[in-house]
Amino acid sequence: MNMNRLVIPIVLILAVLPIPVIPQRSPQFTLRTDTDLVLVNVTVRDRQGNFVRDLKLEDFTLLEDGKVQRVSSLDVETPDAIVASETQVPNLLTNLDTPSTNQPQRVADEIFRNRRLVVLFFDLSSMQPEEVTRAANSAVEYVQKQMSPADLIAIVSLANTVTVNQDFTSDRDQLLRVQHIQHRSPP
Secondary structure, X not given: OHHHHHHHHHHHXXXXXXXXXXXXXXXXXXXOXXXXXXXXXXXXXXXXXOEOOOOOHHHOOEEEOOEEEOOOOOOOOOOOOOOOOOOOOOOOOOOOOOOOOOOOOOOOHHHHOOOEEEEEEEEOOOOOHHHHHHHHHHHHHHHHHHOOOXXXXXXXXXXXXXXXXXXXXXXXXXXXXXXXXXXXXXX
């Protein structure tokens, strides 16, 4: 019995003593959302057919199903602007199958101002010969008839590996010399 009398006070003392509570780690809250950013190309002309310039973000209202959508950015491109001097464009693309330990070099933004970068991509791994010919003919026609002085065009192909056949250039003759658009059938 003496043992019971001793145990009860010890239990009571332990019950009233503050016991340090170790905080339980609650799982960290994570919020995941999806946002679709949609690129909308717009050409704005006046009644005479001239391009309207100096537009701002506030000049646009975008509606989807009658509901106003937020326009998050506005980029103005003027590929019709004539490039005053032929700026030397650094090699931006490299063959991906060539190992490189070099860090990419920083390129001045001025090189690309009022320029349009176009990649003519030939997927030779899945195209039939007549499709390759048709694609090459279309590329030649684009370079000869639609390329503007402000365009920088690269030619890339995929067979077993991705190959940069021509890095970005505005030189029409150089683009037409590239193998994949040179070996086309006559129109």
